[in-house]
Amino acid sequence: MASKCKDPLETSVLNANNLKHDFSCSVCKEDDLNVEAKHFCGDCLEFYCDKCLTFHAKIHRRHAVLGRKDVDKWVEQGDALVSCDLHPSKVLELLCEDHAELCCHICVSLNHRLCRDINLISDVTKGIHKMANFKQLLVNVTKVTAKLNQTKDAIKKNQNLLNTSGKSMLTRIKDLRKTLNQLLDDQEKRTMEQMDRVLADLDGSLQKDIDHCDRLHDQLHVLLDSALSQDKDSKSGSYIGYRKCQDKMAEANELLQALSMKPEATITFQPDTRPQQLLSDLKALGIIQVYLDPQFEQSSRQIKQSSDILKVFKVKEKNTFAVNIKADKILCDIIGMIELSGGEIVLVDSKHCRAKVLDSNYKVTCHCDIPKFPQDICLISDHQVAVAVDGYPSAKHEVHFLTVSAGTITTTRKFKVNHLCSSIRHHGGQLYIGSLAALYLHTTTGKLLKKVYEDTSGKVTVNNFDLSTDGSKIYILASSHNKVVTIDTKGNILATLMDPDFDWPLSVHVSECGHVFVSSQASNTVVQVDQEGKKKLATLVRKGDGINIPQAVLYCTRTGRLIVGGQQNNILVMELQ
Template identity: 60%
Template sequence: MSMASDVIHDFVCSPCQEEKLNTEAKYFCRDCSKYYCDQCLTFHSKILKQHAVLGYEDVDKWGGRGDTLISCDLHPRKVIELLCEDHAEMCCQLCVSLKHRMCRSISLISDVAKGIHKMADFKQLPSKVAQVITGLNEVREVRKKNQCSLKISGKSMLTKIKDLRKKLNQLLDELEKKTVEQMNIILAYLDDTLQKDIDSCTHIYDQLKALMDTIQAQDKDDEPSSYIGFRKCEKKMSEAKSLLQALSTKPELTATFKPETTITQLLSDFNILGNIQENLEIQIGHELSENKSSKQTINCRVFKTENKSTFNVKIRPDTDVCAIVGITELPTGEIILADKGNDRVKVLNRDYKVIAQCDVPIEPQDICHITGNQVAVAVNWPADVTHEVHFLSVAAGTITMTRKFSVDHDCMSIRHHGDQLYVGSITALYIYTKAGKQVKKILENRSEKQTVINFALNQDGNKIYICNYYEPELLTTDMNGSILATLSDPDISSACGVHVSEDGHVFVCSWHNNTVVQVDQEGKKKLATLVREGDGNYYLRAAWYSPHTGKLVVGGDQDDILVMDLR
């Protein structure tokens, strides 16, 4: 049977194929890796009696040492016998009948393979394969080591994640501790107030009862003694009635806990504790960073103002014009003002109405938020050498002083960062613990001019913006006091207030020019003048950008504050 036959066999006898005959193979020799028909097997068995020959009943075991080499990839039970030069594909008989019937150049592998062992490419094949195998082994080993390093990185990242969780737990424990301390202070204060009223009632009660017992024990014939007792009793009853009237007008003292919802909201905004980067480094974010990669991005947004409004913050006890020297905000949205003109700290609700006030013994100079509902006030009066930091707490619609500490220098401005207090004198800047221990002096100018009248810190705490009152300039320094930038501009003449928002925007108040300007984060150029003298505010001292409302609140030496939308 010639190769021209259309009969397609699963296996073709190898010797017959060499003679260009298409004979079905019924046996396979594992040692020869060849297929045999009945006739060729007889000759094979006579010469190679020791070879292992498999019959058709063991066709699943056919293959031997060369089977995978010569088997067709598309039809594994077929042998590669032909080469389609049109498609540069090696084929079995089935491939040709199905896919290459119309191809013009079909050759026998046995023909094109002649002289293969003498070809240079074939001779170089072992070295080339060895080179590729070496490369594969090297890459495999590198990837195995990479697998190991990934496991180590995973353990390291897991440790960092657990460390972060411990740190968060510690912070929450500390917040709970401070909240309980604040609660105890407020409860103690309220309890002391109630106890004073109880003691007053008890004291008059005991006096009245003792007088009546004495009068009733007197001899009825002793009229002078009875008269004296009568008059004393009337006087004491008058005192008792006055006390009862005073106490009856006092409201019931209550204390409630208002959860800090921003903490829950902040945590709920995060889906995970950090991002797993492809470089295998874990970056903890809102360190979460001090998230944060966004903290490294300079925010260059230039604001414009619109919808300007004024709100009167003068209250009935005020005897002088308000002088708003400091502004801050609680996490719950209440605005806190330091009113130097009336020696008061005032709490405003979201409608900018005064809802609580606390008298400060001597002129407040500045104010800053500490944590939760606690603020700190810088108090200064050189005449009687009073330089103090007062801590005030806002709760249940009231604001009360909880404690204070003294410093041995002027106390003109104050900021809180990293659980430390930064206190500015007229010419120097100091760091204190919240307990009142001085940590260090950052910088000092001995020119006796008001070179550090006010200052602010950026969110990372590595830049300080300082108002130089006697020069139309804003200084930017690092934490060692080294000057990074000096901005001179007519619109910041007599600068006496500077504020850095949560987003890093810098605002500077000019007392002389009645302006508020926005400055770039590098402290090198003015971006915009947001408030001018014609806006109706005079002798501006303080500005605050509210992250809750997107409004800029400005105060100065007058009874109104200016509030405007920024866009």
């Protein structure tokens, strides 16, 4: 009959194995023994008990071994592999399977008290050297480190290219500054030359009058002296002198009369404020554009997350500018705006069927008539725009191309489409045209390529739209449902956004940097939306802010200004920060 009592030696061994040590002998662990370490070898990075140290000393006599009195230096001397990251003085001895984390005893007590599956590392490491994954560790690590080195080299190459590009850009910026300085120097020189010519002409005229006065003055004195010096018997000489003095005095009086009527010459300088205004309107001499390499896709996402795209705007200052002209008989109806490369603004006035060009001071410089009725406008090139024209309910569905050049704007060509033409955008050399309930893709010559998107759930589900800067997303205003729908170029819905400030959304604009702005007609609001189309970031315009029925919005990156047009003769221009 077997005894129920355990052997005392066996019990002692079991109790020893259940003890928890700060450092256990590395050699004994391999024999499944839990023996406290009394020594640490900094060269081997192993812990040893007294017994195992004897064998170690015979093999590695020159290794530096630390005893228990230097236990604080054990981890510092290179045992980072087994030390806890959160508690460096403690050794990793446990594995939390619930979190797949290596832990020390403090980690378990603080962060893993409720975890159910916690094991000693010594229990899970049995046969580690025979595991296939462990045998492949060197190969796998080598592959990963090789890829890291390859990626690092590519990033360094890109970094060097950026540095080179930065130096090149700096040179171009300085050259531009030199050019501007030279232009200003030339203007200054011409202005001073003009001033010198004017001064010389005025000075010559004044000097001529001075010389005339001096000449008459001297002539009178000579004649007077001659008349008075005649002998009393020479009556004829005295008479002749008298008459000549009288004639010369008459001439002098005529001169004095003429000079008294002649206004005093003055000269002033009236500076041309346009260059100063233009420079003050600019935030920089140009735009620094970033082109990201596809191989750094992850870095690209991180850069975008930390870039200006996340900026939430606030209104710093606002002003209004008149955009009506003498020929306008009724209230303006601004339904679309774009900015040319030179900074001019081209807007479409639907009620007057006109396209108007504004300068940097928002003054109308030229205009042209458009057939009934213009619906929207988009930028084609530096000096060309396209206007969507639709006479619905009539059958006129057209796109008109206008060119701005030499202070004029003229229609150069047009084409017809077989659907409503209510909104228009240009991207990648192609035209996207909206028809209130669908979105179509055309070539710039008018050929229909495909129907991108359609929503028949309401009368106006594609009232207006715009594309993200990379063309991967399209923000669509479903006015009938008071929401913004974001789709990809295949027509798949990526996001929908509804908000109380979206009451009949009518215009959406994406800036050069990717900021999204939405204006709503009924709520009299302009809202900034995140680039995913999932969240409202800020409401920039509300009712009473100086715009009636906002239905066109444009953000000018160069000036940092948001321009809003509506059913009134003024546009609202806001400085954002």
